Amino acid sequence: xxxxxxxxxxxxxxxxxxxxxxxxxxxxxxxxxxxxxxxxxxxxxxxxxxxxxxxxxxxxxxxxxxxxxxxxxxxxxxxxxxxxxxxxxxxxxxxxxxxxxxxxxxxxxxxxxxxxxxxxxxxxxxxxxxxxxxxxxxxxxxxxxxxxxxxxxxxxxxx
Numbered sequence: 001x002x003x004x005x006x007x008x009x010x011x012x013x014x015x016x017x018x019x020x021x022x023x024x025x026x027x028x029x030x031x032x033x034x035x036x037x038x039x040x041x042x043x044x045x046x047x048x049x050x051x052x053x054x055x056x057x058x059x060x061x062x063x064x065x066x067x068x069x070x071x072x073x074x075x076x077x078x079x080x081x082x083x084x085x086x087x088x089x090x091x092x093x094x095x096x097x098x099x100x101x102x103x104x105x106x107x108x109x110x111x112x113x114x115x116x117x118x119x120x121x122x123x124x125x126x127x128x129x130x131x132x133x134x135x136x137x138x139x140x141x142x143x144x145x146x147x148x149x150x151x152x153x154x155x156x157x158x159x
Contacts, residue, residue: 010061019055028062030070032084039078042071 005025006014014023019034034055041051048071049059059067077083 006061013058013061017056019057028066035074035077035083038071039074039083042075 006023006028007025011023011025014020014028019031021029021031023029037055038048038051041054042048048067049064052062052067053059074083
């Protein structure tokens with residue numbers, strides 16, 4: 001635990017923490033509010049492990065190296081004035097994630113609209129095929145009725 005890749009169980013536990021934006025076996029993305037809280041507490045003299053623990057993290061899952069690296073990154077970022085800014089975009093991670101969610105939602109809507117359009121085309125094609133079958137069956141029924149009528153006349157003539 002706490003070394004290298006995270007297990008699926010550790011990922012499940014971390015996902016429940018409101019200070020975690022996303023997590024996979026290689027990476028934990030912490031909320032900007034937690035990063036700011038961490039830096040404030042750190043500069044008030046609190047130890048990194050205690051800050052993580054007070055925020056609901058299991059230190060055994062994170063491991064000392066992860067805590068140490070996060071602490072260093074966030075302090076450097078704070079001193080550079082970039083704490084909470086993500087990927088040099090000037091956006092917070094939450095804002096960037098929200099933006100990505102909106103783009104994904106738009107894409108999903110377009111996919112749904114495209115799928116609905118394809119379904120309409122298939123439905124229309126099916127309806128046209130059924131109309132052709134019905135038209136053919138009506139013609140066949142008329143043909144059989146004519147044959148039946150001729151046979152009935154022939155039977156009447158014989159009797």
